[in-house]
Amino acid sequence: MNTYEKIYKRIMACLLSLFIGGMFTINLLTPNKSFSDSENRNLEQLPAFSIQNLLDKKFTPNYEKYISDQFAYRDFWISMKSDIDRTIGKKENNGVYIGKNGFLFQKFNKPEDQDVKSKIEAINNFHLANPNVQKHVMLVPTAISILENKLPNYVSRVDEVTYIDKVKKSLNKEINFIDVYPILSSKKNEYIFYKTDHHWTTKGAYYAYLELSKNMKFTPIQKGSFNIKKITNSFYGSLYSKAGFRHIDPDSIEIYEPKEAIKYKVEYVDEAKTSQSLYEMNNIKKKDKYTVFFNGNHPFVKITTENTNGKKLLIVKDSYANALLPFLLSHFSEIHIIDLRYYTDNLNMFIQKNKIEEMLLLYNANTFFEDSSITDLNDKEN
Known part of the structure; x- marks a missing residue:
């Protein structure tokens, strides 16, 4: 080994030591964060140490999560990794694909056949238990099924549509299945899905509302009868937070307000709160701006x-x-909205008590096939 090689190795060793020592010091001095805006989640905090936790192998995994979450300049390192991944051609991260023009797509995971069968049976049994209620089912295909022109070349859009069709064919014939795939597919070149979020846009929801009106036999409000307002153009959604891909243009959010306004009252029953608006406008200042609609989900x-x-x-x-x-307000005197993921009462009893005559089950395909609460349609406690 010549003198220059020795000097080079010593310099590299010193630089590496300085980097490790510097990062260690910075991590010690940097205050812990409780929430990551870019990832839209709570960060791991320092776990309490005990001999029992150590012996039960609970302390070490939680401590590793804590170090990972609280590492100094975490967002910078995630962004740099994202840039490297995109440079080398990586198109998927954490169950999210990056497609053309910066569109992010949620991966569709094939459900187990038994799980699909259980959900179909739950809906059919619920129908038999409530024969006097007219029922409609809308399973919305996500962007991965509609925006095939923006998908990475190796990603198939067939699976999600296949499973939706399986549900459609297996439901009781008296249940009205509302197929929104044709109308959404015909509008695929319009802004009907967010680029960075797993939801459809208000425009996408409007097109589904038009299809819904045909099936529920009411006259829809035409687009020209709304004041369309863009309330933000800096929305980064759930897929942006989940994937870690950065340097993507943000989304905008629009709301459609009827020019001939209808008066209404919104009651958040479990929270014992009321509101005169469907929108929580302060939420456009938050990370999860989609919660401007109804301030998120409620039981x-x-x-x-x-x-x-x-x-x-x-x-x-x-x-x-x-x-x-919001598009349905002009067509009903009362709208009762239940999210089975949080609702704990018996739905059959609810229908009887409130004299419900018409029901819409509305899910996006991903949630429908992944969420087990749908099998509880008939099994909630009285």
């Missing part, structure tokens, strides 16, 4: 309108419904 929300037709609608739903619900 049970009741909307009472000035409509005098006496029609009552029950909606069993996930968060996809939040952007579509």
Whole structure:
């Protein structure tokens, strides 16, 4: 080994030592954070140490998570890794694909056949238990099924549509399945799905509302009868937080307000709160700006309108419904909204007590096939 090689190795060793020592010192001096805005989640905090936790192998895994979450300049390192991944051609991270024009797509995981069968049986049994309630089912295909022109070349869009069709064919024939794939597919070149979030946009929800009106036999409000307002153009959604891909343009969020406004009251029943608006406008200042619709998800929300037709609608739903619900106010006197992920009462009893005659089950395909709460349609406690 010549003199220059020795000097080079010593310099590199010193630089590495300085880097490790510097990062160690910075990590010691940097205060812990409780929440990551870019990842939209709570960060791991220092776990309490005990001999028992150490022996039970609980302390070390939690401590590793703590170090990972609280590492200094974490967002910078994640961003740098994302840039390297994209440079070398990586198209998937944490179950999210990056497609053309910076579109992010949630990966569809094939459900177990037994799980699909259990959900179908739950819906059919619920129908038999409530034969006098007219039922509609809308399973919304996500962007991965509609925006095939923006998918990475190796990603198949077939699986999600295949499973939706399986549900459609297996439901009781008296249940009205509302197929929104054709209308969404025909509008795929419009802004109907967010680029950085797993939800559809308000425009996408509006097109589904038009399809819903045909099936529920009411006259929809035409687009020209709304004031369309862009309330933010800096929305980074759930897929952006989950994937870690950075340097992607943000989304915008629009709301459609009828030019002929209808008066209504929103009751968040479990929270014992009321509101005169469907929108929590302060949430456009937060990371999760989609919660501007109804301030997020709730177990049970009741909307009472000035409509005098006496029609009552029950909606069993996930968060996809939040952007579509405002379009329904003009068509019903009461809208009862239940999220089975948080609702604990018996749905059969609820229908009887509130004299519900029409029901819409509205989920995006991913949530429907992954969420086990749907099998509880008939099994909640009285």
